[in-house]
Amino acid sequence: MSRELLTADDVKGAWAIVPTPAKQGASDWRATNTVDVDETARMVDGLIKAGVDGILSMGTLGEAATMTYDEKLVFMQTLVDTAAGRVPVFVGTTCINTRDTVALTRKAVDIGATGTMLGIPMWCAPSVDVAVQFYKDVSEAVPDINVAIYANPEAFKFDFPRNFWAQVAEIPQVVTAKYIGVATLLPDLAAIKGRIKLLPIDFDYYGAARMDDSINAFWTSGAVCHPLVSTTLRDLVAQARESGDWSQAKAFMGRLGPTAATLFPNGSFKEFSTYNIALEKARMTAGGWMDAGPCRPPYHLCPEPYLEGARKSGRMWAELGKALENEA
Template sequence: MGALRLTTAAVRGLFAIMPTPALDGSEDPAMTDTLDRAETRRAVDALIDDGVDAVMSTGTFGECATLTWPELRDFAEILVSAAAGRVPVLVGATTLNTRDTIARAKALRDLGVDGLLLGRPMWAQCDDDNLVAYYRAVAEAVPELGIVVYDNPEAFKGKISTAAYAALAEIPQVVAAKYPVFGPQFAADLAAVAGRMRLLPVDRDWCTAHALGPDDVVACWSGSAACGPLAHVELSRRILAGDLDGARAIAGELGAASAGFFPEGSFALFSRYNIQLEKIRIDAAGYIKAGPCRPPYVRCPPEYAAGARESARRFAELDARYRAASLGSRR
């Protein structure tokens, strides 16, 4: 057993989530190799050069469920090579069962990833005992890798319970959780993990969550950072520096840029089109060329797509403003 590559203490700052760039034509189910390798490498360099603290992918809009294993393996290899140790790299390995997930996790470990973004099998809902046993089995199989639990209540048929969080925090390799839906349960879950793992809110909720645990809520996740991360990087800098008034102002800007992205304001409805809407928004923002969605998650209602493009426009403007301010401060 080697040393743990990503520890709880190292989970700090902005964990940016990027898509898996796809070549033109990737919506065709007959296409066998959809990975845009050149754009993948360019995007990783751009995110790291712009100041993100970790790169994560192959969750939902990273298309873990629709990549072939050879595509996911090659993508992970490029992430690791491009990052070159500058920031931690976390890759999703979720499958429909524990044995396949472990096989993927071992291969990713051997490629050099630092950790896993790991959801639970989603064919049937896992109760607490099965959920914890699943994460423990993966942790024991790849003890070198830090695990970021993916707590998406729509994708995985329910929210992880507070009792399950307390048990997960006992597993040394479980270093964090991607916490997509901030709500009343967050405070209880934060108390249950007792600093043994990090709970990562989405960027725009970071200030509110941080107030509940200033010493523990020291990282966030962000999908919109793939639309240009300069505002998000500044949010992280200000929170970690203790400038909470400045951080709250930026969080408000991120929230405003996200307005209208969830169709009818519904996370459940958004989740039906998560991949399509995220990739539409990223492409429209212009920072990363996400490319087409892989089947079967290809189409979405045009009015939902319009909301994603409008959100992209706002994020692109926000990134440009913070980029200009950053350049001005260096002169």
């Protein structure tokens, strides 16, 4: 029996993208069974109780590229069991080829994941035809799972052009996309014709929402530094859209925006992408709301000044969250 799938209209609000918490010692290549199951369950339950609308996992900062197959299954199962149907859970199933991706995606269906956050296999830079066919093949092979396209040009050596979006919008299972930047947002929205819900990052959400009314959801890795910041952003934008008065949402972005300043080394997304995992996990742990644990090899090395910038970003986010608690 086929499962009922989400539509683009079902994707709303704040979607937390989470790390894969690691046990101490996970940075050693000899380590096995590195998933901190208890912290994973605490993180997911806490996010849902705080009001997030969905969970995205096992992308870059989720260390899908550095977990073993067995670790991935343990993590997926913990996510799904803890969420217990309260919110949609998307798990990353990108592998280095289509056949392994299909096999892991089928496992995700068996475990009960709502969807897969699916990037393009990372080896050769793909042509548009290759990228589109990959999504078609996985969707044909695994029809009972939703697909969130993981559109990260640095990770996947692909710029996700407009003709790519126009073609993947024809795949019924593709309902959303983790989206970066707003420079090409309006042309990409025109290409997908409402069939895919594009999710900008939290820092871009206010601006994107002002650009187009279809933007009513976003992804947020900062949620695990303090989820109240993410849900407040969601609620203020929703209130502004309802009332037509954007002043409070704009003022809130004036408080949120500065927390990003030290996260990106030298203000560079490209440099950030080189050390993405280490920077995000340092930021998250410094926020104090959860313990992301160490990074798995080989991406556990990062310049200390970069790490300290990420920690400062996490502390600033957490301070904003505590201020919001006091204002409530």
